[in-house]
Amino acid sequence: MSSSSPDIATRGAGGLAPSAASGAPVEADLGWALGVVFRQYAKAAAAALDGLPGGPRGYQVLATTNAEGPKRQLDLAAQLGVDRTVMTYLLDDLEKAGLVQRRPDPADRRARLIAPTDNGYEALCDLERRLRATEDEILGILDESERASFRVLLQRLAMKANAVDPLHNACVLAEADDPAST
Amino acid sequence: MSSSSPDIATRGAGGLAPSAASGAPVEADLGWALGVVFRQYAKAAAAALDGLPGGPRGYQVLATTNAEGPKRQLDLAAQLGVDRTVMTYLLDDLEKAGLVQRRPDPADRRARLIAPTDNGYEALCDLERRLRATEDEILGILDESERASFRVLLQRLAMKANAVDPLHNACVLAEADDPAST
């Protein structure tokens, strides 16, 4: 037993066929590639968002409240897929930085409506510019048509994934009733 | 990213989502799609690897040592992009589960060579089957030629990303000397 590993004759294995017990390297794996690209993007995005309280999440709060209007903390937390307690800390930091404000909800005195301040809006515009640059950097080696193809395919996969597990949503607003879940 | 497995599963810090100051639609955001698909895969993979010590990382250890032969802990850690201390804990669990074994390196009495046991090899075969099913599930809505295109494009992006930041590597064997980093 021990020396297990069988002959490692065949390697290479194009981009498909993840198999490994047969000797194929890990990088032929979809998961591996997905992880590498994702982490690369996450790292670049974090750098582009440096200084923003909460990093990527801070951006999400700014972008969402700006695009969809003032939102209650709980709804915002649900949309972003984070716990409400996390949202409290996140908003504390963003508010301290003068990027968002908490206003009382006229319809429910328990709730607070979150909205970006003028400074928050300006910061958002700048952040979006940086993020677009980050995307171009990631897709750098692909030519125009390839980028388009990749975006379309990825988009379709994302829409599908989102439909299966509507957790990290950003547009599902109305359909509040959704029995299917984890 | 994360339940029982960090690496791939990590939540938070990930893909951004909404966009808006300029009015661009959410679906056009690369980060959002990347994050959704990645997390979907991570979640499915974690489920497929349920019970395996270390989750995705445990799988990587098994796959890599099986495909490339016995490796020293430090080299393995560098390839997988994890700290050597993490590797110690990970191998402790995998060894306890009887999936890998630590053998003394004849060439250096300080080092230990990691290799999968027969049980580890069998487990790997089963895990790969499950991961392939997971991939098919993720790519479900794409037809054959689309899947091929997506894999190829993603692979190219991953190779590029890996070249820029050779951290989570899995194939760089010969060019062991690579001081360049962050």
Next chain:
DNA sequence: TATTGTTATACTCTATAACTATA
């Protein structure tokens, strides 16, 4: 009694440093 938001606590993962045994 249920819900919004806050706070306090515990748990997980990771990062740093110190230690041993070899080189």
Next chain:
DNA sequence: TATAGTTATAGAGTATAACAATA
């Protein structure tokens, strides 16, 4: 002195539970 591996400790991030105010 430097390196392979181990161990211990501290930190960030997250989840859980309890609390006050309101519905």
